[in-house]
Amino acid sequence: xxxxxxxxxxxxxxxxxxxxxxxxxxxxxxxxxxxxxxxxxxxxxxxxxxxxxxxxxxxxxxxxxxxxxxxxxxxxxxxxxxxxxxxxxxxxxxxxxxxxxxxxxxxxxxxxxxxxxxxxxxxxxxxxxxxxxxxxxxxxxxxxxxxxxxxxxxxxxxxxxxxxxxxxxxxxxxxxxxxxxxxxxxxxxxxxxxxxxxxxxxxxxxxxxxxxxxxxxxxxxxxxxxxxxxxxxxxxxxxxxxxxxxxxxxxxxxxxxxxxxxxxxxxxxxxxxxxxxxxxxxxxxxxxxxxxxxxxxxxxxxxxxxxxxxxxxxxxxxxxxxxxxxxxxxxxxxxxxxxxxxxxxxxxxxxxxxxxxxxxxxxxxxxxxxxxxxxxxxxxxxxxxxxxxxxxxxxxxxxxxxx
Ligand SMILES: [Zn+2]
Numbered sequence: 001x002x003x004x005x006x007x008x009x010x011x012x013x014x015x016x017x018x019x020x021x022x023x024x025x026x027x028x029x030x031x032x033x034x035x036x037x038x039x040x041x042x043x044x045x046x047x048x049x050x051x052x053x054x055x056x057x058x059x060x061x062x063x064x065x066x067x068x069x070x071x072x073x074x075x076x077x078x079x080x081x082x083x084x085x086x087x088x089x090x091x092x093x094x095x096x097x098x099x100x101x102x103x104x105x106x107x108x109x110x111x112x113x114x115x116x117x118x119x120x121x122x123x124x125x126x127x128x129x130x131x132x133x134x135x136x137x138x139x140x141x142x143x144x145x146x147x148x149x150x151x152x153x154x155x156x157x158x159x160x161x162x163x164x165x166x167x168x169x170x171x172x173x174x175x176x177x178x179x180x181x182x183x184x185x186x187x188x189x190x191x192x193x194x195x196x197x198x199x200x201x202x203x204x205x206x207x208x209x210x211x212x213x214x215x216x217x218x219x220x221x222x223x224x225x226x227x228x229x230x231x232x233x234x235x236x237x238x239x240x241x242x243x244x245x246x247x248x249x250x251x252x253x254x255x256x257x258x259x260x261x262x263x264x265x266x267x268x269x270x271x272x273x274x275x276x277x278x279x280x281x282x283x284x285x286x287x288x289x290x291x292x293x294x295x296x297x298x299x300x301x302x303x304x305x306x307x308x309x310x311x312x313x314x315x316x317x318x319x320x321x322x323x324x325x326x327x328x329x330x331x332x333x334x335x336x337x338x339x340x341x342x343x344x345x346x347x348x349x350x351x352x353x354x355x356x357x358x359x360x361x362x363x364x365x366x367x368x369x370x371x372x373x374x375x376x377x378x379x380x381x382x383x384x385x386x387x388x389x390x391x392x393x394x395x396x397x398x399x400x401x402x403x
Contacts, residue, residue, distance in 0.1 A: 002385035003099060007042070007092035008084060011035065020081030022375035026149075027077050027119025027130060028056070028158040035076040035088075039116055042095055046102075048114065053175040054168040055134040056118040056159055062098060063111035068180035070399040071113045072097070072391060075120035075131075075350060082121070083377025085187035089365060091116055093185045093388050100392040108399035110180065117350040124149045124158075126211070126279075127318050132350040136357050137171030138320075144169055176357060181329055181398060184351040185363040185391050187379050191370035192343040199386040201341040202334050203325055203362035206352040207256075208290045209283035210319035214241060214301055218310040220266065220274030231272060235264060237304035237312070238276040244300030245280060248293045255284035256346060257293050279317075283346055287321045323352040326359040333361045336397040337390050347372070363390055 015031030017024040025031040036058060040050045043060035050060045059065070074090025094114040101108075118131030125147040133139035145156040145166050156166035193201050216234035242259045249257035258281045264273035280297055284290040298314055305312045334340055343364065351360045365387040369376045379387075397403055 002381045002388060003096035004089065004092045004384040004388050005381050007095060008088060008384075011038065011088055012084070014038070015078065017081050022081040022083055023078045024080050024082070024123070025076065025078045026121075026124035028162050029124065032077055033162065036116065039076065039091060043114060046095070046098055048098070052164065053135065054170065054172045055131050056162070056164050057131045057135060057175075058116040059175075060114040061111060062113070063108055065113070065178055066111050067178055069111040069113045069178050070108070070395060071115055071179050071182045072184065072395060073113075073115035073117070074184050074186060075117045077119055077121050077123060079121045079123050079373045081375065082373055083187075083371070083375055085367070085377050085379050086189070086372055087120060087186075089187045089379060089384065089387070090185040093384070093391050096388040097392040097395055100388060101396055106396055106400075109401040110399045111178070112395060112399050113178070115182075120350055122211070122318070125155050126213075128211070128348055129350050129353045130155075132353040133318075134169055135172050135176060136353055138353065138356070141170030179354070179358045181359040181361070182351060182354045183333065183361045183363065183391070183394055183398070184349060185365065185387055186349060187372065187377060188364040188367045189345065189347040189372035190367070193341070193364060193366035194368060194370060196341050196343075198341050199366050199383040200337065200390045201343050201364045202330055203345055203351070203364060204330070204342040205325065205344045206320075206323040206348060207283040207285060207344070207346045208287045208320065208322045209281070209346075209348055210290065210294075211317040212280045212282070212294055213315045213317055214278045214280060214298065215313045215315075216241075216276045216278070216301070216305055216310050217313070218272070218274060218276075218308065221272045223270040223272055226272060232309035233272050234276040234305070234308070234310045235273055236308045237301055237310055238262060238278050240304035241278055241280075241297060241301040244297045245282075245293075248296035248300070249282070251296070252284050252289045252293055255282070255289055255293050257282045257297065285322065320348060320352060323355050325351075325355055325361055329359040329361045332397065332403075333363070333394050336394050340390075363387065363394070
């Protein structure tokens with residue numbers, strides 16, 4: 001039995017999605033609030049001091065908050081219908097690692113902090129790594145405040161409802177200056193460790209990736225009364241766009257492109273939509289490759305839109321270049337674990353955002369299904385325990401007197 005498992009079990013009912021399966025926990029919603037309260041309670045029960053930064057990220061301190069802190073943690077929100085491990089595993093493992101170190105009588109020579117980043121998945125406001133991007137300043141606060149969820153609620157309104165002043169959102173050098181290094185433990189979102197036969201690995205790099213919102217504008221009309229020749233149906237170019245995404249990604253080695261969300265307005269069975277919004281998620285090993293995929297998809301969508309008498313507008317919602325994690329810290333982490341495999345990942349993380357400003361590393365825990373962002377995501381109890389043990393060893397090394 002892993003020390004992480006009972007902590008995960010305590011969250012089993014929070015934000016369970018009865019329609020999609022799995023969990024739907026989104027930034028600043030009710031489930032998120034429950035999870036944040038739970039984390040605060042668990043941290044305080046361990047004698048840690050919890051504070052909330054200007055962007056809604058939670059920090060639990062073992063020792064006096066200050067520069068040079070060794071920071072670990074992850075996120076508690078999920079994609080719509082997501083798995084139980086993506087995010088929470090890093091948070092519960094951080095709590096469990098503190099328990100391991102305490103039981104051993106370890107006293108950190110540097111401050112240690114456990115962090116929970118806000119809205120990592122972008123499941124509510126569309127921008128992934130919202131809390132960490134605001135913290136480091138790669139997301140403009142003005143732009144962020146105006147982001148809307150599918151019900152039209154702005155981020156400013158959502159954070160105000162939780163007691164946070166939206167005016168304080170934005171780059172927060174004071175909070176960031178406390179971070180000496182950041183180590184995020186995460187369930188692997190692929191089968192790399194399964195193939196290597198290893199329970200734990202370290203991250204090497206993250207693909208360049210981003211999200212683009214492509215809106216096709218046509219003419220809303222009656223599905224029965226409108227002759228085919230008289231239509232400007234934006235669903236047709238939307239279909240071309242989806243197929244173009246697969247074609248474009250296949251033309252760039254290692255690239256991926258996905259249309260995971262397609263929203264026709266008004267969305268009636270007997271209605272030709274007036275607009276269709278399609279969200280394109282594109283990733284490749286480098287920025288130019290990612291850009292090429294997006295340009296190809298946009299060109300194909302524009303051509304198909306014109307052929308149907310529709311128009312296209314495009315908005316970049318987020319973008320992050322390739323992340324190569326700090327090689328020195330990776331060596332230290334790997335060395336503290338007696339050598340574990342290093343592997344690249346196609347998934348984005350708060351650690352990838354922080355890597356631009358502070359030395360950052362990631363630990364991955366084996367996922368036997370290789371599935372993530374879906375209910376089948378999994379990690380065996382023994383592997384969760386290996387993750388806790390590894391994280392405790394890394395924290396002891398980084399926050400110990402000799403590092
Ligand atoms: Zn995650």
